[in-house]
Amino acid sequence: MVGTMDRHDGERKSRRSILKAAGVLATSCGAAMLVRPARATPASMQIAIRNVVGSAAVTRGKVTLDIPPLVENGSTVAVSVAVESPMTPTDYVKAIHIFTEKNPQPNVISIHLGPRAGRANVATRMRLVDTQKIVAIAELSNGSFWSDTADVIITLGACLEDAI
Amino acid sequence: MARALINVPAKARRGEVIEIKTLISHEMETGFRHSTIGVPIPRNIITSFVATYNKEEIFRAVLFPAVAANPFITFYTVATESGTIAFEWTGDNGFSATETATITVE
Amino acid sequence: MKPGMTKLGFVRSGALIAVLCIMMMHSTFAEIPLAERRSGYDLLSRETRAMQNDDTANPGMLWVLDGEALWRAKAGTAEKACADCHGDARETMKGIAARYPAFDPARGRPVDLEQRINICRSEQQKAPPFAYESKDLLALTVYVTRQSRGMPIEGAVDERLKPFVDAGRALFTRRLGQLNLTCAQCHDDNWGQKLAGNPLPQAHPTGYPVYRLEWQTVGSLQRRLRNCLIGMRVEPYAYGSPEYVALETFLMWRARGLPVETPAVRP
Numbered sequence A: 001m002v003g004t005m006d007r008h009d010g011e012r013k014s015r016r017s018i019l020k021a022a023g024v025l026a027t028s029c030g031a032a033m034l035v036r037p038a039r040a041t042p043a044s045m046q047i048a049i050r051n052v053v054g055s056a057a058v059t060r061g062k063v064t065l066d067i068p069p070l071v072e073n074g075s076t077v078a079v080s081v082a083v084e085s086p087m088t089p090t091d092y093v094k095a096i097h098i099f100t101e102k103n104p105q106p107n108v109i110s111i112h113l114g115p116r117a118g119r120a121n122v123a124t125r126m127r128l129v130d131t132q133k134i135v136a137i138a139e140l141s142n143g144s145f146w147s148d149t150a151d152v153i154i155t156l157g158a159c160l161e162d163a164i
Numbered sequence B: 001m002a003r004a005l006i007n008v009p010a011k012a013r014r015g016e017v018i019e020i021k022t023l024i025s026h027e028m029e030t031g032f033r034h035s036t037i038g039v040p041i042p043r044n045i046i047t048s049f050v051a052t053y054n055k056e057e058i059f060r061a062v063l064f065p066a067v068a069a070n071p072f073i074t075f076y077t078v079a080t081e082s083g084t085i086a087f088e089w090t091g092d093n094g095f096s097a098t099e100t101a102t103i104t105v106e
Numbered sequence C: 001m002k003p004g005m006t007k008l009g010f011v012r013s014g015a016l017i018a019v020l021c022i023m024m025m026h027s028t029f030a031e032i033p034l035a036e037r038r039s040g041y042d043l044l045s046r047e048t049r050a051m052q053n054d055d056t057a058n059p060g061m062l063w064v065l066d067g068e069a070l071w072r073a074k075a076g077t078a079e080k081a082c083a084d085c086h087g088d089a090r091e092t093m094k095g096i097a098a099r100y101p102a103f104d105p106a107r108g109r110p111v112d113l114e115q116r117i118n119i120c121r122s123e124q125q126k127a128p129p130f131a132y133e134s135k136d137l138l139a140l141t142v143y144v145t146r147q148s149r150g151m152p153i154e155g156a157v158d159e160r161l162k163p164f165v166d167a168g169r170a171l172f173t174r175r176l177g178q179l180n181l182t183c184a185q186c187h188d189d190n191w192g193q194k195l196a197g198n199p200l201p202q203a204h205p206t207g208y209p210v211y212r213l214e215w216q217t218v219g220s221l222q223r224r225l226r227n228c229l230i231g232m233r234v235e236p237y238a239y240g241s242p243e244y245v246a247l248e249t250f251l252m253w254r255a256r257g258l259p260v261e262t263p264a265v266r267p
Helices: A015-029 A031-035 A042-053 C007-025 C046-053 C060-072 C082-086 C113-123 C135-146 C159-172 C183-187 C221-231 C242-254
Strands: A058-060 A063-066 A077-083 A093-100 A107-112 A120-126 A132-140 A145-154 B004-007 B017-024 B046-053 B056-063 B072-078 B083-091 B095-105 C102-104 C109-111 C210-212 C217-219
Touching: A042 A093, A042 A132, A063 A132, A063 A145, A077 A093, A077 A132, A077 A145, A077 C046, A093 A120, A107 A120, B004 B083, B004 B095, B004 C060, B017 B046, B017 B083, B017 B095, B017 C060, B046 B072, B056 B072, C060 C082, C060 C135, C060 C210, C102 C113, C109 C113, C109 C159, C109 C242, C113 C135, C135 C217, C159 C183, C159 C242, C210 C221, C221 C242
Parallel strands: A058 A145
Antiparallel strands: A063 A077, A077 A120, A093 A107, A093 A132, A107 B056, A120 B072, A132 A145, B004 B017, B017 B072, B046 B056, B046 B083, B083 B095, C102 C109, C210 C217
């Protein structure tokens, strides 16, 4: 699942390409997780984050991830991310990414901004399959990465419920 | 044709930071669900959302199945000049939707 | 845990069995005093309330937009739009949904709003009726009901509705299904307490058709009643059954005076 979602991707990737995408880290993640990628794990979330961040360090700070701590229904959870930044042409937030730990896939949304945004503050609604940790990562124009995390308790799961 | 609800202020002062709210109808079928007899339901989601202000890109989002159905996205932009703010959603199975809003900047 | 049962299903059954044990001890069927009646809105989290309150963020409004387009669209062999007879819905439909289900003299029984729309569609527009829970029927129903938003539910004041209110009440207070539960046991006697982690509402249909987060779409009161019945392990009645209309009539009587919230958002 990691790295397979892009604008034009309408097909479900084969297991082989999922293994390929996981790359060198495959050996350290464990075969069990790759054979049945039905749920993400903290490890696969880290891979998804590395795909975005590369080898750069991610520092806690500057980012505020706002999400209710207890949710009535995991199918629609309001989430907002605010990043401290003057948003000038030389000092602005380039991107904001949201990840989850236990959803079938770690990526939620990747947002690209520029100095024209005026304020690095975005909101959306996401799905959460289970009680888990959410991570928001911001990339600044100077190439640095900042993050915030939040824990959410779900009283009713979303993604894995069978269709009626 | 998918319905979309856009909230862009009709008027703003030059340099003012305005909030834009967008809501579009789309089931965002994750691709992880199965029917009652175990047949997988294929993924069908919006994968991309782009906003432009007088043709210049001001916001872009890549969406994954974890975005809830009827995607709601809000963001900010600086009101630079009067004109048209255009929104485009694209996704699986050739999905495409567009909306525009005009803004008067004094 | 039985094979094939999800962990969630197990937790839910366990919770239901626990509630059932509590229920066995309470069988009061006491009606909620008028002053204590509360809409399910009061039990919502801050975020869900925000979703309902803001017309630019409420997903139900997407169906209102669709309904508005359908209202003006010509349909059927008669080539008539709703607007051709009823004009501007904002004027002519004001207060209508607040007094539905309404008695239909031609049929000698009440019909709910979905049925009324389909009656117009087949008899006046000469078009095939919409299927229950179809996008179009939901959109038109939400659009019409939205015109009563904020107005108090009239609650079956029509004398001719009395036998149907009574029939609905009998259904509401009858033990049904494999769990032998009544609607009243949860919604009259135990509202406000938790079932599988979520608080039980009093079950007033103030916001229907509703955008239910679990469905991720707008759905009718009948759909919600069917969900309840399935949860109670009751064989649900077919859509459009007189049992649902009787229940709806009773529920609207029970909710008399509470304001219409359509399109509401519920978990």
